[in-house]
Amino acid sequence: xxxxxxxxxxxxxxxxxxxxxxxxxxxxxxxxxADASFYIAGNAAGKxxxxxxxxxxxxxxxxxxxxxxxxxxxATLANPTNTTVGQSGVVYIVQDGTGSRTLGVGTxxxxxxxxAPTLTTTANAVDVFAFSVxxxxxxxxxxxxxxxxxx
Numbered sequence: 001x002x003x004x005x006x007x008x009x010x011x012x013x014x015x016x017x018x019x020x021x022x023x024x025x026x027x028x029x030x031x032x033x034a035d036a037s038f039y040i041a042g043n044a045a046g047k048x049x050x051x052x053x054x055x056x057x058x059x060x061x062x063x064x065x066x067x068x069x070x071x072x073x074x075a076t077l078a079n080p081t082n083t084t085v086g087q088s089g090v091v092y093i094v095q096d097g098t099g100s101r102t103l104g105v106g107t108x109x110x111x112x113x114x115x116a117p118t119l120t121t122t123a124n125a126v127d128v129f130a131f132s133v134x135x136x137x138x139x140x141x142x143x144x145x146x147x148x149x150x151x
Contacts, residue, residue, distance in 0.1 A: 065089030071101035099123035
């Protein structure tokens with residue numbers, strides 16, 4: 001088996017990193033072996049993409065995995081665009097300082113028992129949709145309601 005190993009890859013503001021590519025298509029980052037299709041030794045994080053608010057909110061999933069939107073009026077979260085099967089992440093839904101905002105959802109957002117949640121409407125409340133893309137028309141979603149600082 002042939003393996004390409006890139007060692008001591010440097011960026012002016014980063015530490016030394018290793019990237020390993022093997023002939024079977026496996027990739028390792030921060031490691032000396034490619035143990036899986038894509039393996040990272042250490043933590044990984046994605047940016048949180050701010051989504052503009054409107055009466056219809058459409059998330060372009062090609063821009064990230066984690067999103068945040070602050071509701072300043074009632075809105076509908078439309079079916080997302082540019083999804084990738086297996087993609088997962090979260091959508092933080094924040095009430096503005098007024099609160100009492102509602103959010104409908106498009107038909108591709110699928111919730112337990114087939115029922116979209118009723119979001120927390122308190123001013124500045126935070127709810128979270130955790131999602132995994134099952135197919136181009138199915139985003140399996142669960143909801144964490146009324147996230148607060150632990151006392």
